Amino acid sequence: VNIIQSSKYIFAKKFVNPQTNRTIDRSLTCHTNRLCLFCIDHVTNSCHATVPNMLNVHLVPHTHDDVGWLKTVDQYFYGGRNDIQHAGVQYILDSVVGQLLQNPERRFIYVETAFFYRWWKNQPPSMQKAVRQLVDQGRLEFVNGGWCMSDEATTHYSAVIDQMTLGLRFLNDTFGPCGRPRVAWHIDPFGHAREHASMFAQMGYDGFFFGRLDYQDRTNRIRTLEQELLWRASESLEPPYADLFTGILPNGYNPPKGFCWDQSCDDAPIMDDPDLEDYNVDDVAMAYKTKHIIMTMGSDFQYENANLWYKNLDKLIRYVNTRQANGSQINVLYSTPSCYLQELHRANLTWTLKTDDFFPYADDAHNFWTGYFTSRPALKRYERVSNGRLQTCNQLEVLGGPSSRKGPFGAGDSETLREAMAVAQHHDAVSGTEKQHVANDYARRLANGWQHCQVVVSNSLAALSGSSAGRIYCDNLNVSACPLTEASKKVTDIHAHSCTHARPHRWHFVRATFDPATGLLDSLTNLETQQTIRLTQNFYWYNASDGKSSISDQASGAYIFRPNSSSPFIISCTAETESIQTPELQEVRQQFGPWVSQVIRLHSNSKALEMEWTVGPVPIADGLGKEVITRLDSSIASSGVFYTDSNGREVLRRKKDFRPTWDLRQTEPVAGNYYPINSRAYIKDDKDQLTVVTDRSQGGSSIHDGSLEIMLHRRLLHDDWRGVGEPLNEMSGVFPLGLVVRGRLLLSLTPPALAADAHRPLAQENVLQPLLSFTEGGPPPGSLLEFSGLQAALPPAVHLLTLSQWGQDSLLIRLEHQFQTKESKEHSVPFTVNLQKLFSTLKVVGVSELNLSANQWIDEMKRLDWRPKMGM
């Protein structure tokens, strides 16, 4: 690595690939929806030999360590609050490493870098050396390797990429190529997003394994031997760029019944030559195509006392394989997901192609995991806001130079917020499925991270503007509270936009009409395209099942959405209204009763209709849990079809009571049609497309033609028996009342062909809102009042996804093409960006392209090739 030049505001790094000794220095061409990036890798392999003509049972010792759930991430690491759940990750790693060192045959995989990183820091050099050797020899293998195992339904791709990068970078820095995970491993998330598969493909993973899918889907796949498949995860990227080999684990992520030897299990240990006939391994093998099956030997926070597991696994392997001398055709071996994957690859078969996703997830007829799409809406919004703040912090850290980290406002850093955001991506974090005290801890971490970032931002703005005047960040503007602007006479506000938002909108207006009798929205017109639709909107609540029905004892809870009737209750047929008009905006304020209100706004420079809803405290004095939705009912002939995005990126077609890959038996007419909405949903017909852009992840559906409903808030009185052990009943205030939540929906009406041109930038702006800071008094003389980090606006199709400090003299830059293939005549085409002319203060002296997670040189990213079934 040769550092060519380094001066103020000019950072870059010229990479020399040490493998090829080739210097990389080039402009990047952004292909449609291709994430453009800037490592090194090599492959290690120390898998145990398999026996060709036998059934090979791959035993994969593993632990599943939630980065927060029933306990906080700290409590899980140290083993605190074991009264809630016995779990201490520090001990797991101590114990497993000790056991691996005792017997070179043994294997272990580790997943969550948030924990591993913390443990590693506390180890003496001798232990670090021993662990490095285990990794080099493939005895300890990292899989997945992100900071956490992210949720797939409620996360935004930007934050997922960041958290994966954070984890994988630690592994790369610490262990080099042997520490690079080869397999993505999402054994617990409750449904699987196509965009996640796409990202994993672009991060260079050779395959993906998960545990949970719809029970009907599973039954069907067992029958058709399709529990292994090839997932074509993008409509935009040319195959096999986003193709991902995907395997469904036979037993969730648990060991087979009777074979759990963890301290948390009660299964009989192997006392002597045991009667292993009890478990018929052939039954499992019949549901898979090859002579290999995988057995996940572990579960939640297991291996804290790894000796129990390994001592019995050693015996199991010895006893079972001894039987081969008597004609047994079963071969049992210690293995890892990548070793198993390698055997599947060697089988050289063809695999069914899948192009949709794995939502929604139901574990039985009345048990749809679609409630968590909305659970804890305030936390979901806070996570989304924090993502924007992190990007701002990252960018200003780069633009402000070294004094950003240590300047007139003291020492700041972006790591704290980066780690807090990474932790928040966990599948029991932003998902809203953690205990209340844990949700509080995630929020506290984000707030603390932001405090560290505020210093960076203040320092950076001081360096860029030349003024060190004190800056105030009004963090409670979501409730219109800011002591400074309320009290001070003269305030200057500084909008620190993300780099890509330096383009003012020039588009004109939308028109909305209201029914004077009801005070409700009546119609929506796009003045530019001269199209009008009938559109009413109101608020409703589903009565949450309390688990006392004769059909099923499933109650709605943090995970599960189960209305006890398909018809929601209306909150009020009419709204009291009040109108306000200024040259900048028009707004209609609607009151639907004591706990629901809304402001509908039109801004002069936006063609979107803004609906700012406020819901809560949801009343529960009637003893009924409530799942509150807003529903848009339009004249659009949607024919049961609607569209939802995947992690804020590509959009998938949904059809009511239908699944693309099997003949659905619908058992929950509402909950079974809910899908995650991360950033947008729409309905359309030949003429009109109504797109709703959301400010956070929510659940939604189209139950009736022309209608689109979005779940806004949930207040529940029962636990849903999926482990969290609490009803989702959020409070706020000193004398606690039910939580009040506020949010915005942005509506856009366009012809279908022009819809993406509107909703793509709209959604991106909503994700990355400007950060406001205020200084008292006028701008100091001589200070710079405007600054853009970009030399010029980027093409609308190109989004600067990442601009952040990587090393002392290097940056990580991600440019993405944000349009999906074929969705925009104007923008769904390739664009070329000249990196040299991109930034106003940075000179690029060298560029090297990496994979999406920045842990591998793109040149060296050689993924296993998998063949789809003919004709697919």
Place this chain on the structure above:
Amino acid sequence: VNIIQSSKYIFAKKFVNPQTNRTIDRSLTCHTNRLCLFCIDHVTNSCHATVPNMLNVHLVPHTHDDVGWLKTVDQYFYGGRNDIQHAGVQYILDSVVGQLLQNPERRFIYVETAFFYRWWKNQPPSMQKAVRQLVDQGRLEFVNGGWCMSDEATTHYSAVIDQMTLGLRFLNDTFGPCGRPRVAWHIDPFGHAREHASMFAQMGYDGFFFGRLDYQDRTNRIRTLEQELLWRASESLEPPYADLFTGILPNGYNPPKGFCWDQSCDDAPIMDDPDLEDYNVDDVAMAYKTKHIIMTMGSDFQYENANLWYKNLDKLIRYVNTRQANGSQINVLYSTPSCYLQELHRANLTWTLKTDDFFPYADDAHNFWTGYFTSRPALKRYERVSNGRLQTCNQLEVLGGPSSRKGPFGAGDSETLREAMAVAQHHDAVSGTEKQHVANDYARRLANGWQHCQVVVSNSLAALSGSSAGRIYCDNLNVSACPLTEASKKVTDIHAHSCTHARPHRWHFVRATFDPATGLLDSLTNLETQQTIRLTQNFYWYNASDGKSSISDQASGAYIFRPNSSSPFIISCTAETESIQTPELQEVRQQFGPWVSQVIRLHSNSKALEMEWTVGPVPIADGLGKEVITRLDSSIASSGVFYTDSNGREVLRRKKDFRPTWDLRQTEPVAGNYYPINSRAYIKDDKDQLTVVTDRSQGGSSIHDGSLEIMLHRRLLHDDWRGVGEPLNEMSGVFPLGLVVRGRLLLSLTPPALAADAHRPLAQENVLQPLLSFTEGGPPPGSLLEFSGLQAALPPAVHLLTLSQWGQDSLLIRLEHQFQTKESKEHSVPFTVNLQKLFSTLKVVGVSELNLSANQWIDEMKRLDWRPKMGM
């Protein structure tokens, strides 16, 4: 060790003390009640330094591993049935040894050799070598070290000595002097017997620690700083021969609240510099005399994942001792009981002397642990019978020579029964406080052990008699069932007596009269001494508390006896009787209703009145748990005083509603006066002593003057919340009914001065009953019909407690003086025995005296000396 001579029937070993190089060869003089015995020892010391002027907190990492309780001993070793209780001793030892090897500062103690022995056998030589080093360096210290931690209330000294010898021998053979436990450690038994303390003193222990004592006693001792004391445990042995320094642990055997870091605990781990002020160590220190306190860091089956404990203890020690720089006067160290004891000894203080015992044990006002004195009466009897069988087996193995182990009846051994008996001494075994399936397992082990011994006995009898005719052992004679003697016309029976029982009684006779109106016993006369007392006897039941009283929710259970009234219900005021008389015996058969009957017998050559009672199935259809007693009501003016034995050996004086060492507040008028009766109890006045000899351990008391009651059977419907988790409701038969139990009481009426002359041999004969075997047909021609292993009868005061094979050419012999001091004019005096003239078939070529547990040369037994308080 030089073996001088070895030939058939002549076994002995000439020991040369390798330390002194002195050959030991001498006759033994048996002092009154001195157990005369036949090893090598030396002392190791690797205790951490303490700080003289600070409070030194000795942290003792330990595990308490029940040799059976809620699970069987096998299940506990392997970790089977973890659904009942998570516990696997194999993993504990794996884990602890691994952790000790990681840090030389750490210490651990291990107690139960039954488990350690088993683990050791499965270790590779490399691990055995590492463990030997840990032991040599004092990092792993054995304490107690018997096969189990025996019960103190329901065990017989003979079986306790055997089990201790078995465990300590393994430690001595495996680890030599460094493996010799220096401290006796009875942290869990439910009350403490003086005879146990006496045995521990004679086994060379330097001190004794326990955890449970009466709550009033504890409170008093905390106040008077007498939680450490000097126990003078024998009235017969000259001090300090049976003096035992005794320490009461501050917290049972648990860690202080908040400091339990086992996987089974929920306490917060040390996350950082913790607020250790939460626990005020000074409060504990105030209740002890020295600048040293002991903290038991562990509990039941803890340290299965020892890393959790040690990692936090390491931190605790570091953090607390770091504070010394800021003036803290507390010094925390890894320690062991012997290190702690050494510091107490160095303090050179005087200690209060105690001469009584620690029965009964109450943990609160209505919670007396006096039920288990009788719980599972059938198991208690079976254990006692098995003890006799083991002694017979041991003796015949010696007398029959090498062919006893492998002879015409195949291969046999005494080890299986020895181990089964050792396991049965555990404080949740013969105590009757285990789960039913575990009680079944103990019985199965004894039965299996006896099967192995039967082969030894048959082989030995074949060798001694010259006849290999098939032998039948009628193991069900307790229910008068023996297919052979019932079906066969000609049967020869062989009585294999224990060696000491070769003396026929020549004394004449007792007279009992019955009230013809009631059929009950009326009076008892000793014809020899011409003394008569009024004596009635009947059966009663206490109504067991069901835990629903307003005073206390304590129910009677396996541990706890709590009658809900002090007045028992009579079963029947009258008995239907039938009389039978032969030249050999007279008997009166009494029927008291459907579930209680009795046979009262006089044998021609015995001066004891035998009462064979049959109780059961105890009816529970009325929903009432029943605790069945028999009560003898006599004209003896006992004045609230009665006497019970201690582990079948010395006798202690009891006084109703009184404790010798503190001012008792009696809260349970019946249960609070119950004491264990292992072999005998008596009441007396100036003229008459009525002694009852029992055939098993039972609970009993004298609630009224002149009366003596013995609890025979218990059938209960509630658990008593001491962990066993089952009501004590024993069943038998294929269609299960309540268990029927049969047993014998032997009554002797004498003047007090002559009482011991009668009850000492009577009790010993009852413990060691002859074994009967049968052969079909007459004796084969030329076969020997009579044989005695002794050349001549021993003096009545001398009992051959042990005669068993030790090594290939050596025996272990224990001779004891079985009379207590001053109890017999004729027998409570020293006797001399000539070992050379003792055995009919053995020539003694060398003798070396050992301590009671045979793991130390008596010459080298140098115990720590402790000074009693002046004037005591």
